[in-house]
C-alpha cells in the first residue's frame with residue numbers, strides 16, 4: 001500500500017505464469033471515490049485477492065465507484081463482469097477497446113481479413129493460413145468474454161477520477177496510462193514493465209487499418225519519459241522507480257534488434273517471413289503471431305529511419321538495404 005496527500009493505492013498482486021511474474025491491478029482511493037484500475041484475469045484467485053484487499057481496508061465491492069482499463073487484453077479486464085453483476089459502475093476505456101471488449105462481429109471479421117492480408121503480403125504461406133484459422137476459431141471461443149456493461153470512451157485530454165489519461169499505443173492500439181501528477185504516480189499497464197519488454201503486438205485499429213505498432217510504442221515511451229514520475233504501477237511484475245533508465249534501455253533494445261535484422265537483409269533474406277524463420281528459429285512455430293509482430297514492427301522501424309526500402313513482388317513485400 002502507498003499513501004500520499006490523502007490518496008492511497010492498494011495493489012492487488014496475483015501470481016502469473018509465462019514469465020509475467022504477476023497480474024497487478026490497483027485500487028486507487030481518494031476522498032469520495034474508489035477506482036479500480038484494471039481488473040486482473042477472470043479467476044477465483046484474482047477475485048479472492050480483490051475481496052481480501054478490500055476487506056483489509058474496511059471496504060467492499062459496492063464501495064468501488066468506477067473501473068478504468070489500461071487496454072483490452074483479457075488479463076486486464078477479467079473481473080469486470082463479476083463486479084458489474086454486483087454493482088453497475090462506469091467502466092472507462094479507450095475508444096478502440098470498445099469493439100474488442102464488446103466482441104463486435106463486424107470488427108472481428110475485419111480483423112480476420114486484416115491478418116489474412118498481412119500474412120499473405122509478408123510471405124507467410126501455410127503458417128499464416130494456420131494462424132488465420134486459429135483466429136477464426138478464437139472469435140467463436142472468446143464470445144463468452146464479452147463485457148456486458150456499457151463502456152465509456154476516454155482519450156488524451158480527459159481526466160478520470162483525478163487521473164490524467166495518457167494515450168500510449170504500441171503494446172496494443174488502445175493502450176492508456178493514467179497519471180497522478182501531484183503524487184508522481186503513473187499506472188503503466190503493459191506499456192511499462194520492468195522485467196520483460198512489452199511486445200508491440202500488431203493489431204488493426206477499430207476501422208481495420210494497420211498501425212505502425214513499434215513506432216507508436218517508441219513514441220509512447222518518449223512521451224512517458226517527459227512525465228515527472230516517481231513510481232510506476234505496472235500491469236505485471238515489480239513497481240518501477242527508475243522510469244528514465246527503463247525507457248532508455250527499451251529504446252536501445254529496439255535499435256539493437258533492428259540492426260540485427262538489417263544484417264539479415266544485407267545477406268539476402270528479403271521477406272519478413274524469411275527473416276522470422278532465421279531470427280526466431282524455435283519460437284516461429286509456437287509463437288507465430290508474436291514473432292511476426294516483432295519482425296514486421298522492426299522492419300517498419302528500419303523503413304521509417306530510411307535504412308531499408310520495400311517493393312511488392314507478386315503480392316509479397318521484399319526488403320532491401322537503402
Ligand SMILES: [Zn+2]
Pocket residue numbers: 071073171172190
Ligand atoms: Zn497486454
